[in-house]
Amino acid sequence: METGTIFFYLFCGLAPLAIVAYFLATKKTFSVKFEGEKFQSTPGSYGWYAIVCTLSPALLASFLAAILHLTGTVEVPATALIATVIALAAGGLWIGIKTVKPSLKARSIVEQLIVKMLFAASMVSILTTIGIVLSVTFEAMKFFEVVSIWDFITGTTWNPDEAVAGKDVAGVFGSIPLFAGTFMITAIAMVVAVPVGLFSAICMAEYASPTFRKIAKPSLEILAGIPTVVYGFFAAITVSPMIVNAAEYFGLQADFTNALSPGLVMGVMIIPLISSLSDDVITSVPNALREGSLAMGAYRSETIKTVVLPAALPGIVSAFLLAVSRAVGETMIVVMAAGLRANLTMNPLEGMTTVTVRIVDAFTGDQAFDSPETLSAFGLGLVLLVVTLVLNVISLVVIRKFRQQYE
Amino acid sequence: MSFTIDKKVMKRRARRDMRFKMYSYTAIFMAGAFLVFFFADIIGTAASAFKQAELRVAVNYNEDAKEMGEYALDEDLSYLVSRGFTRLIPGKMRENRALIGTTIEKWVLADAEVDQYLKSKPNRLKKGERTLVDGLKAEGNARLAFNIGFFENGDSKLPEMAGIWAAAVGSMYVLMITLIFSFPLGVATAIYLEEFAPDNWLMQAIEVNINNLAAIPSILFGLLGLSIFINFLGVPRSSALAGGLTLSLMTLPVIIISTRAAILAIPDSIREGALALGATRWQVVITNVLPLSLPGILTGTIIGLARAIGETAPLMIIGMMAYIPEAPDGFTSAATVLPAQIYTWSSDSLRAFTERTSAAILVLLGVMLLMNGVAIFMRNKYEVKW
Known part of the structure; x- marks a missing residue:
């Protein structure tokens, strides 16, 4: 299956589950069971809490699968992946709804998560710099295995067309x-x-x-x-x-x-x-x-x-x-x-x-x-x-x- | 104590003062003169590209034309008509059998050399062909019509058929990806840095890093895109997705810096008011800070995108420079962008491409000017002065 199709199926599975989670959780805060008790947060906060519970294990699993796929260690079959992720989401939903109770500080949990996500976003710019440095250095290392740094820095002729495979490349890459x-x-x-x-x-x-x-x-x-x-x-x-x-x-x-x-x-x-x-x-x-x-x-x-x-x-x-x-x-x-x-x-x-x-x-x-x-x-x-x-x-x-x- | 004023010295000083002032104005006028010269030059070369030569010829859909479109035309004329037209004739006849045996007189696209000749530009028409074209012109069978194909067609090896449509669509796709990735990330980063970040070494590192990222040569972003997005993450080469991701990393610092400026401009009394009513820090952000800084954020985003749309070097590294005549039909299919199209045309040796390059430049500059105009308009209209 193509990556795009996998994304599509995951989205189709997860989005309704998240919406269901939100409504079930808010509904639960109005249920007769908690009559007379005072909730720590507004109903909406519990809804968002339930969404977090639903999506976080599912997204974590897909992320892991993506890493495994990219590093090439284990190839996860697409159907198995989609099934697992949606099952995880359903499980998360169930736990989320179960844990909704008046003493739960839903709002602060959600907001802490938001701040963590904001922090993660701000790390992207650092990662970009690191990415540039690493990608350039890594490939440059390969180059300097073939051509000595000294030749590269002090050579006075730059003629890479002569550097066909197998031939000696000394004196060609003088920068x-x-x-x-x-x-x-x-x-x-x-x-x-x-x-x-x-x-x-x-x-x-x-x-x-x-x-x-x-x-x-x-x-x-x-x-x-x-x-x-x-x-x-x-x-x-x-x-x-x-x-x-x-x-x-x-x-x-x-x-x-x-x-x-x-x-x-x-x-x-x-x-x-x-x-x-x-x-x-x-x-x-x-x-x-x-x-x-x-x-x-x-x-x-x-x-x-x-x-x-x-x-x-x-x-x-x-x-x-x-x-x-x-x-x-x-x-x-x-x-x-x-x-x-x-x-x-x-x-x-x-x-x-x-x-x-x-x-x-x-x-x-x-x-x-x-x-x-x-x-x-x-x-x-x-x-x-x-x-x-x-x-x-x-x-x-x-x-x-x-x-x-x-x- | 008394002063003796040396009139000569005073005069010299006054002159020197005037000279200095003159230099400074000259500098500005020089920059202005360049701007005027530059635009006059580009518009001057571009103007003729919006007209395209057409010839009125009798198209005779005979038996021979089924194999070779050229046979549908008078032999002398067939060299003057664009091959882009003649090569489609057999296909048309196969599709519509009723055409066979008929002769239709119509305006068809002329060859690029005829086009250049009619615009009195250097061309490679032979002497006989020139007199032929002159004759057609005298009979009213050759004209310069509005060049609609330039906006509707994709790239082509034939200058008279080449247009910017495919590149414009590609640019749009790339810009969309750039917006989708850089806007949320940039705004989130700015909010974190301004509203939540503790004052420690890591945050200072991020700050220095963002300013530094804004000054890193764009071509290095191309190297990053190539080795991370394409070679490591497996994004298809020369796709709008790869280009958009690369450009979003470039646009990120612009959005972060302008969002931070917009957030910084909001007075603390607003935040304190909300906090006093019992809002949490996040609620302050989502109900007060973000809506109030939105005009500034959007202005910065548009300016960042306007810069991204003109960026070429990183996209060259990613392979968006290839000959791609078709508009992309998705984010992962091969695409090219307007500046890349400008580059490929400008390196073509055919004269007719030069005016098209200028015209494409004019379109690109127009889009950028429009985006910047919208940004300035929004800033003036919606920005709240505290």
Whole structure:
């Protein structure tokens, strides 16, 4: 039986039982047997209590069966599973109804369970992080069994096409060109994003009238909302030819997959990130600092340069780090506009490739899942994870320090 | 004590001050100019995709056409008509035998190259074909009609037949799964953290973790989806379910952060009032906190979903990039999504796909803008200011 059908049968069995449980339990609280006695909770609470009694053993059993199925230890036949689960539910229902009595604190039992469920939900985000770390590390380990970490970190040629099964893979997976490409494109993006973003933030926090701010801020946010695949298309179709033409005009040779165009477009994408975070920190610099400086006869710009920006520096640094982390992990723009060929160069007009491009390429090809090239993607993913994690955590710590100082 | 004011220095300072102010405005205007240029560029390339060339031809359902649809048309014209039309002719004749032997004059889809030629764009038509098309146009037998197929068809190898319907349906399925999983989990997490969580190291870890999760590159979520959902849990590859689950993990932090902000904005006096009337903590949450923070929660959810609908990289890893011409008929069948469709078209070398890519982008941006507009509208209308 298919998983979907099993779910359907279970639902059809359990839902009516739960409803029956609710009504039987509430009805019992009105029965003559308890005439004159005072119930601890409202009738509805007993109904919910009965539902909990009905469903919890049944769901627990199905969950166990699912785990057994996934780990492959025991294959539980579908009909047996459905029968057992529904029998368990019926048993739970019976016990639930039996235990309904005035002294039972149904409400607190149900509410404690709710809080536990809320707690479980909040663990999902932790599990996600753990899941990412484990899945990437685990597969990366397999990769590093085949390729030595040293070769991976220090090698200067990346040519996974030569890594056919059975052949020696030494010297094929050298990731330096990928890091160089990532670094180059990130640096170009930062050269665009930091000045524009920072000056936009200064303008909005220090100079702009409320009406101007009201228009400018959401307009900048639109830049952040545009999907990256759209930026990628724009970089590849519009910006790249422009750069090639411009380079030709100056007598230079530029590839259509040059590193400059994804870098520039990525910089534009990151502007709102830097500007909104910097705007927040600049506005939270206390006015007393500004007024002190202005009272000493400093111009507005002098106040900003010598008082406000130094005070806001931790926040700005934190924004910068987050932006770098964003740029390093950005995928679609580079996949569409940057090259595929690993190329170790200092010339941004040549095609370069990045870590993320190679990850995507490894999965969209037709290699087997355990081929060295696919596994190499996990190795690269691990590097990406570590770098962005470190950047994010430093940025979080820095901004927290800043907030403690001024708020 | 006396001051001597150096006029030169003062002037220089004033100039520098003006310059600085100018720089800051320039920065904003540069970003704005980019935005205008960007939209003008996309709309400019997309505009022509909403029109599609059609030719009025006599379709002669003769005996030969039963085998090869091309024989139903005049030989010269058959190269100008879309193969998507001619290849269906034999099937149509088998279905409707009354057609055989008749000749019907009708508007049919033109080949993509004819389409590009009529739109005066670069094309690969030969000289003779060009004069033929010019002649048809002069006789009123060639026209640019509204491109309804773009919204009704799935992907196709023929540009003139390719549409966004399959991808749009796929996006809808993925979004539904994302909503089903991320909304309850996100709201539950936020409620727990704001209303019930004790102040201990575990909770601080969760807080740091959520902020961190929001900044992890999306492609790593794709790796997670591949190894956990597909390889471990056995969710079918390139299905809407796999994509939706992956995206819901990405959307989770957005929903949590906005829900927490909405819950935090509710003054404690509301909670204390309810508690004083004998409500339990959970009753306070369900009867007061949740209803009051609902506008904020929904706003955050819509914004999170608007981000999810434009996400591509993790879905590429999961295999939603394949050529999938049919709209998915369930959560576990192979599906593609709008941004993935944009990506596949953009990497196609045929010129006619470029305008379709732009048009698909316009549709995607329109949907996202609409979602964000609804979110802002809801925030302004229903949000309670305390």
